[in-house]
Amino acid sequence: MDELVLRAQRFINTTYGGVSGIPTVEENGRTSWAVMYALTRCLQYELGIAGLSDNFGPGTLGALQSRHPRLDASTVPSANFCRIIQSGLYCKGYDGGEIDGRYNDRVSAAVRRLKADMGVAGTYSGDALTPKVFKGLLNMDPYTVVNNGSSRVREVQRWLNGRYVDRRDFFIIPCDGHHSRDVQKALMLAIQYELGMADGVANGVFGPGTRTGLKEHTVRVGTTGAWAQLFTAAMVLNKRDTPFAATFTAAHSETIEGFQLFVKLPATGIGDYQTWASLLVSTGDPTRRGTACDCVTEITPARARTLVAEGYKYVGRYLCNVPGTDLDKMIKPGELEVIASNGLRVFPIYQTYGGAASYFGHRQGTSDAYSALEWARYHGFKAGTRIYFAVDFDALDYQVTDNVLPHFRSIKSVMEEHGPSFHIGIYGPRNVCSRVGDEGLTSASFVADMSTGFSGNLGYTLPLDWSFDQISTITVGSDSGRIEIDNNIASGRDSGENSFAPPQVPDSGLDADFDMSRRAALLEDIQKYLVSKDIPEEGGSLPEDVVQPNSTTDAFNKIMGYDAVITRVARRLRIRKALLMCPLLWEVRKLTNLDSFADDGVAVYHTKGDWDPTDQWIKRDSSTGLGQIFAVTAINARAHAVRQGDIVASILDPDNDSHVWTVWKQLKGDDAFNIAAAAHTLIHGAHDVGIPRPGLDYSDEHTRRTLKRYRGFGDEAERDSHIQLGLYQVLEKHFAPLRGR
Incomplete structure (x- = not known):
């Protein structure tokens, strides 16, 4: 906690607590957007602006410019106005001079330091706070290197601020040593200003005027001045190991040659238009013709001939359609042979929806991996094929952390055990591909660079492991050979497939995803059946100190949330879905608080060096997770699965405490693993x-005996097995009609 930030928060709440439109901020001594927004509203109030907002926009900036173009000790209009400045300085990490309402020597020195850090001290000399600097003060942008930022990137950021801050639409950017969307736009504006575009025309967009202008500004060894600075700035922001400089040298030429090789441009060592484009925008030159493409349209013989004539070698096609939609994009029977016989190679893409963060997570990743493997084998893709899993939305960085990474961790887990001979690729924006690849979850990236406005593309470099770079949508051919494709640059990292195995058509008797419109009817039948067996909707005939946290409805809802995963596991192992769902539903319904006590005891056993050996709850193993499975049971069952060829995994030792603890944690924390x-x-x-x-x-008898063994031995397991068989039959009544759909 920062005591001076706390004083700033108290100033806001005490002075403006009764002002409509200025919210109370939490007094926690931590700088945040909430504090900066509140200070912005306080400033707007002092300026007499009606309709207070979080945005330090044109109205606020214009009011400052017209009334207070230079704020210093002699011009600050009031003590509270000064306290806003002082509070902003403290929240930004500068000395605000006690928040006493006086623009004293400490405030003066802090403003000078702030402007120096921003790189605008030469433009805005002295200790006066100018409107654009004030705008930069009341946000969360750092002006010093943070989080292992690059000093070279910061040098570029400060130069951009200092050279262009007086232009109408250029606002002070962070100087933190990190490339970002705002920095990228600032660089584009700078280029447009140097091309002679007027305020109001320059917009930071890589449009026709910018493209035309750059064609006249090739940078080569000996180029000096602003164009050399802009080009080397672009190199620095693209993580090229080269200095930012006002002269383009032979060393710069050598570095740019390496970049050109990386993005598959002619390695000339000069900054021509196509190199400018590749440095500045995710598509690069969108008119470049690649050697790879992807499409939703069947590749017929006529279309295959068109693609070959247009210079294409690789084509991406979809493994399956999206349930519930009319778009028919999946590979058709015989299509792969058509592709191969025409000299093309194919790379498979798996995408159902994938268009929002809510789609992604552990559960969906597990389901997608099983499904993709099934479809790949259905079409005849062989070992060594790389499947590209799609992330088709502009994932923000926190969504990559919270949703996409868990999704791909689950994909990798399933693929390693059930399809280790297949490789995992990713389709998505640059930041998504890079972060997933950096964690070792994928081996190649199919980059969605055509989406130039995605925040995951702006300010991010092309992933090091890129295989295909999607840059434009075009139509080629005519008549029956006409086809719309996404035009992709190929790196050579993935050469696709041109030889296929006989298709592995799934048995028509395999179970399918449940039709959720029938959910209420299934629950009603389960409830009626269990009640008939003296298992009420809630609770049970247990001692008073034993609590069952889940009702039948609770258990049903929890397990049905895993329907897709349960279905995929059952299909992969060619067992009845009802057989798998039955003990899962049973165990969740029968869960008690005693199970939690047992789990806690296992954690104590494995993590605490000093515990009471007479404590009955402390043991090396317990039944845990959705299916209430002992780690030793899972270790032995998985070993059997390895020996039978159902999975590929290491065989662990049930007598090894470390192995037991590792598997137990997976059973408890990873529901898909437990299933x-x-x-x-x-x-x-x-x-x-x-x-x-x-x-x-x-x-039925084998089903009953299998369910009995899952429960254990003895009279209780025997009794439960007869009840569970009936539950199995209820589930089968609803699942059987959905097979083969």
Whole structure:
């Protein structure tokens, strides 16, 4: 907590607490957007602006410019006006001079330092606070290097501020050593100003006027002045290891040659138009013709001939359609042979929806991985194929952290066990691809660079592992050979596939995703059946100190939330979905507070060096997670699955505490892992009791005995198995009609 930031927060609340439109801020001593927005509103109030807002926009800037173009000790209009300045300085990390309403020597020195850090001290000399500097004061932009920022990037940022801050639409950018959307726009504005564009014409967009102008400003060894500075600035912002300079040298030429090789441009070592474009905008020169493409349209023989004639070698096609939509984009029977016979190679793309952050997460990633593997094998893709999983939206950085990374962690987990011979790729904006690749979750990136306005593209460099770079949508060919494609540059990292195995058509008897319009009817039948077996909607015949947290409805809702995962696991292992769902639903419904006590005891056993050995709750293992599975049980079941060829994984030792703890944590914390472990436990249980492996035509008696073994041994397991068989039959009543759809 910063005591002086706390004083600034108290100043806001005390002085403006009764003013409509100025919210109370939390007094926590931490700078935040909420504090900066509040200070902006306080300033607007002091300026007499009606309709206070968080935005330090043209109205606020214009009012300052007309009334207070230079704020210093002799011109600051009031003590509270000065306190706003002082509060902003403290929130920005500068000495605000006690927030006493006096523009004293400390405030004067702080403003000078602020302008120097911004790079505008030469433009705005002295200690006066000018309108654009005030705007920069009341935001969260840093003006010193933070979070391992680059000093070279900061040099570029300060130069841009100092040279162009007096232009009408140029506002002070951060000087933190990090490239960003705002920095990218500032560089584009600078280029447009140097091209002679007037205020109001220059807009920071890579449009026709900018493209035409850059064609007349090739940079080569010996170029000096602003154009050399702008070009080397663009190099620095693209993470090229080169100095920002006013003269373009032979060393710069060598560095840009490396960049040209990286983005697949002719390695000339000069800053021609196409190199400018690749440095400035995600598409680069959008008129470049690539050697790869992707499309939603079937590649017929005529279309294949068109693509070959146009110079294309690789084509991306979709493994499946999106459920519930009319768009038919998936690979058609025989299409892969057409592609290969015409000398083309294909790379597969998996995308159902993927157009919002809410789609992505552990659960969906698990489902997508199983589904993609099934579709890849259905079409005949062989070992070594890379499948590109799509992230088709402008994911902000926190959404990558919270949604996309967990999604791909689950994809990798499933692929490693069920499709280790397949490689994982990603389609998405630059930042998404880079972050997922940097974590080792993918091996190549198909970059959605055509979306130039995406925040995940602006200010981010092309991923180091890029394989295809999507830069434009074009139409080629005529008549029956006419086809619309996305035109892609190929790096050579992925050469696609041109040889295919016989398609593995899924058995028509495999289960399908549940039709959620029938959800209420299924729940009603489950409730009626369980009540008939003396299992009420809530609670049960248990001692008073034993609490069951889940009702039948709670358990049903939780398990149905995993319907897609349960379906994919059942399909992959060729078992009945009802057989897997039955013990999961049963265990969640039967969960009690005693299970939580047991879980806590396992955590104590494995993490605390000093515990009471007489404590009955402290043990090395307990049944945990959705399916209430012991780690030892899961280890043995997974070992059996490895030996049977169902998964590829290391065989762990059930007598090794470290192995038990590792698996136990997965069972407890990863529901998808627990679901798969439940399936393996059912299969291993059947083996244990000497009956056939669960399959699609399993008898009722074998089903009952498998469910009994899942519960254990003895009278309770025997009794429960008969009740669970009935529950299985209720589920089958609703699942069977959906097969083969």
